[in-house]
Amino acid sequence: MRSRKTNKTPAWRSLLGGCLGGGGGVGAGDKQRKVRPGGGGGGRLSFTDLSGAADHHDLSVSLVGSNLHVFSVPELRAATRGFVSGNFLGEGGFGPVYKGFVDEGVKKGLKPQAIAVKLWDPEGAQGHKEWLAEVIFLGQLRHPNLVKLVGYCCEDEHRLLVYEYMEHGSLENHLFKQIPAVLPWSTRLNIAVGAAKGLAFLHDAEKPVIYRDFKASNILLDSNYKAKLSDFGLAKDGPEGDDTHVSTRVMGTHGYAAPEYIMTGHLTAKSDVYSFGVVLLEILTGRRSVDKTRPNREQNLVEFARPCLKDPLRLARILDPALEGQYSARAAHKAALVAYHCLSSSPKNRPDMSAVVEALEPLLKLTDDVPVGPVGPVGPVVLFVAAPEPVEEEKKERAPRKDGRRRRPMSPKVTVSPRKRAAAPKEEFWVWHLPAEQKA
Ligand SMILES: Nc1ncnc2c1ncn2[C@@H]1O[C@H](COP(=O)(O)OP(=O)(O)OP(=O)(O)O)[C@@H](O)[C@H]1O
Ligand SMILES: [Mg+2]
Numbered sequence: 225m226r227s228r229k230t231n232k233t234p235a236w237r238s239l240l241g242g243c244l245g246g247g248g249g250v251g252a253g254d255k256q257r258k259v260r261p262g263g264g265g266g267g268r269l270s271f272t273d274l275s276g277a278a279d280h281h282d283l284s285v286s287l288v289g290s291n292l293h294v295f296s297v298p299e300l301r302a303a304t305r306g307f308v309s310g311n312f313l314g315e316g317g318f319g320p321v322y323k324g325f326v327d328e329g330v331k332k333g334l335k336p337q338a339i340a341v342k343l344w345d346p347e348g349a350q351g352h353k354e355w356l357a358e359v360i361f362l363g364q365l366r367h368p369n370l371v372k373l374v375g376y377c378c379e380d381e382h383r384l385l386v387y388e389y390m391e392h393g394s395l396e397n398h399l400f401k402q403i404p405a406v407l408p409w410s411t412r413l414n415i416a417v418g419a420a421k422g423l424a425f426l427h428d429a430e431k432p433v434i435y436r437d438f439k440a441s442n443i444l445l446d447s448n449y450k451a452k453l454s455d456f457g458l459a460k461d462g463p464e465g466d467d468t469h470v471s472t473r474v475m476g477t478h479g480y481a482a483p484e485y486i487m488t489g490h491l492t493a494k495s496d497v498y499s500f501g502v503v504l505l506e507i508l509t510g511r512r513s514v515d516k517t518r519p520n521r522e523q524n525l526v527e528f529a530r531p532c533l534k535d536p537l538r539l540a541r542i543l544d545p546a547l548e549g550q551y552s553a554r555a556a557h558k559a560a561l562v563a564y565h566c567l568s569s570s571p572k573n574r575p576d577m578s579a580v581v582e583a584l585e586p587l588l589k590l591t592d593d594v595p596v597g598p599v600g601p602v603g604p605v606v607l608f609v610a611a612p613e614p615v616e617e618e619k620k621e622r623a624p625r626k627d628g629r630r631r632r633p634m635s636p637k638v639t640v641s642p643r644k645r646a647a648a649p650k651e652e653f654w655v656w657h658l659p660a661e662q663k664a
Pocket of ligand 2: 400
């Protein structure tokens with residue numbers, strides 16, 4: 225339910241006033257300011273609501289966020305010990321991230337805790353819009369599998385975001401940089417289930433959200449390796465009414481974005497499902513979605529791995545060798561089938577995220593066939609080779625066409641290079657976020 229109130233806006237108005245160029249930014253004098261959840265409407269404020277309302281300064285605190293703290297730059301400088309390099313956690317398209325600590329009494333109602341502070345780099349790939357999307361979406365959405373936005377800072381040209389500190393950093397670091405150690409099978413599966421629950425929550429919300437940037441670096445891990453989604457800078461409100469999709473400029477990360485979204489700009493929740501399939505493949509294989517250091521035919525993970533997912537023996541050959549065979553072959557095969565369907569080239573053949581959760585969660589209990597001790601390079605001996613019932617899509621792929629012509633291969637091809645696509649009319653909007661390692 226949307227409602228607009230004009231008599232109760234100081235915190236939000238000053239945030240937007242200052243941050244959308246209307247003057248009156250949140251300054252150091254607003255130290256104890258906190259944007260609270262509204263008492264009225266109950267519905268989430270959509271990004272579109274906000275943009276429209278911001279134009280005519282008609283916004284209500286009651287529609288905004290939950291318990292967001294408004295910080296000043298000096299407060300965050302103190303919390304991070306002057307953004308000292310020893311506190312540097314990493315850097316993405318928005319800017320650098322630093323670890324910090326808020327002491328007792330710095331903010332009324334905020335308990336002393338470790339935080340992660342993300343600073344906007346004006347030279348970076350993202351800007352104010354992404355900052356605002358993060359505040360709007362993450363400020364209002366609360367779920368155990370979404371990272372908690374503690375607050376923000378919007379002072380003059382400064383844009384900062386303050387998150388709960390996630391002790392084990394990103395899934396990307398663990399999978400590909402193996403910091404501090406190889407993630408065991410059960411942890412990987414738990415992470416996949418947690419991340420799937422985060423996406424399912426977004427898709428099934430009263431006002432659905434399409435996350436649009438699902439990838440290993442945006443899955444953060446807390447002290448118990450519980451997965452939480454971060455970075456809502458590219459998130460979009462889902463289609464409304466009879467609309468089947470949102471038309472948007474194509475943004476995302478090379479290797480994770482769904483092929484039909486890249487080609488048409490039509491965004492649906494199923495685009496997230498495809499990206500989930502890519503991450504699930506990364507979790508299973510320990511390979512990056514795009515890896516230019518590998519031989520040509522192995523560089524695109526989906527193209528390389530999808531044909532192996534249905535056959536347990538072929539699957540065993542591509543599972544992450546770092547696991548040293550310490551996984552349940554049955555669970556791995558079932559998880560691989562989930563990935564297979566998520567990666568269908570046809571969005572309607574991909575499962576909903578709630579179905580993905582239902583399929584993956586029971587696999588956590590499949591532990592009786594985990595080998596004791598390391599096994600050979602292609603994984604454990606596969607004793608259980610269940611021939612799965614062909615699902616509808618597979619049946620279709622196998623069946624000859626009525627017109628007698630051969631079917632086109634169904635495997636998705638995400639091979640359109642940004643340069644090639646630059647000639648197409650939509651191209652001016654295409655923004656590649658290259659995986660961290662290729663940014664340099
Ligand atoms: N809340 C947090 N707690 C702990 N570490 C964090 C937190 N948020 C981010 N980080 C660290 O900072 C790094 C950079 O994060 P950031 O989201 O800015 O970039 P990215 O995900 O690598 O790229 P992109 O800009 O494409 O999202 C992460 O990989 C992670 O290691
Ligand atoms: Mg990120």
